[in-house]
Amino acid sequence: MSLFSRYLIRHLFLGFSAAAGLLLPLFTTFNLIGELDDVNPDGYRWTQAVTVVLMTLPRTLIDLGPFIALLGGIVGLGQLSKSGELTAIRSTGCSIFKIAIVTLSAGVMLIVALGVIDEWIASPMQQQALQIKTRYNNHDTAGNILWARRGNEFVTVKSLDAHHQPEGIELFYYRADHSLQRYIYARTATISDNGAWRLEGVNQKEWTNGKEITETKESVMWSPLFAGMSLEELTLPGSSFSVKQLGHYISYLKRTGQPSLEFTLALWLKLGHPLLILAMILLAIPFTFSAPRAPGVGSRLAVGVIVGLLTYVCDQIIVNLGLLYSLNAQLITLGPPILLLAVALILVYRFDRQP
Template structure:
């Protein structure tokens, strides 16, 4: 790598920093406004809302990765173009294609860095923030819909948990046992449970119904031991949204869903979207090249940035529509999540090739 390549990479990284410095405070403000809507007098306080927004800053950075790549590339290369430094570099034999490859290497470093942040920082912090929020909202007696509903299946046994309390203990447990002919053999309801070691639960305030020869037998018990079928992951993890999981957790969750007979397409989508987002980031940094060389002597960097914001926003919305349509119609996960970013990457390479030939 020669001095010109290092100089180009340094300026592109400066562009990334400038784009992040512009976008992250803006979107963080939006996130704070959303969190303040959930603030209540008896549970979730505004100080906790601010702390949770700060803890989810790495997740915001990950989500804005493609935007940062596009706008950062426009800023970094645009400044060099405006000052004629890019023209001077090209006179030394640097082609547009070679400049694009330097930008691609810079984007690859950004993509890998964001992947590391996602796996080891953004996911744990976001999950901890969500658990903190759930614990805070659990203190508010007016909140009747805290937590997520959990389902699991093992053979002919089906279980649902209504919510988790502020100590992450299950509340509102229902256990259904079915016969091979799909008729209901027994039903157990417990108001709450205590999770013990070895996936053993103590169900408390239990009402058990059994059907024998067409007759219903009802028993009320103070407690009942039950072997949980929620295995492989903690209950707190099972209540987390798919976008908060690391790659390792997503793989574990997909295995758990398959073992318990539940659909796993949403979490497969989330897993492959991480790869798709990386490809999209590389495509965006390459799209900055046509923005730079369309009118290299034009001083209107602001207009290029405005167009870049529009292109980035339309790309993000289009990608989310494609992913949600694929989820709705249960289309092939890899095709839905990888094809649009790969198609955009090919378009960017074609545009660069055409600009390189013209020069």
């Protein structure tokens, strides 16, 4: 790597740090305000809310990656442009295209760093934070939190107790003609070390030849349907899963014939995130060279914020429409970043061709 490349990458990472230092406290404050709205005197207190916000800081950093790339690129390149260093660099024969290549190299380094944080730091910490919130905010447990299917067998779990053991388990067994053959309700269940469930407080109903047979048992052993993940993890949103967890859970959902679009979207959003970061950092090139004699970077940052917000809003609209209408996950998650990257490359090419 040449001296010029190292110098440019160093300034870009200074810009990334400045952007993160500005955006992270701002969005953390917004997150804290949102968490404080959920505080109640009977469980979820402000100390837990602060803990949850602090534990989700890495996730906030990951989500802000495209904004950090764009604004950090504008700051880093803008300072070099303001001091005349970019002009001096170009006078040595260095083209805008080469500057863009070095900028993309810095973007790849940023992506690798954020990817490591996402997979091994942000995802586990976010899951722990959500589990803390659920534990202290368990007054709001409307609806069955878990369900699964194996052939004609369906199961729902109402809630988890303080020791993460299932409560309110319902089993439904259907015939080939979709009529209900057997129904089992268990008050609680204990999960053994080998993964088997001991259902306790069991009420069973079975319909045979038009007759209903009711039976009550103290306990029944049952082989669970759920994937090889903890029940607490399965109650969490797909956005909090790591790529490895998403891949494992999607395979399980497909194998058991359950809907997997939500988690497939979450997986492809994670895989498409690097493309969006590359597109955003590349957009910093047109911002820098469109007004190279501008006295400061404030106006460029303002426009950059607008572009970043519009990109985020459009991306969220497309993803939610895709989930609503069950569109192709790869198309709706990779399409917008690829389109934006193509636009950025075209702009870089046009500026590079200018005299």
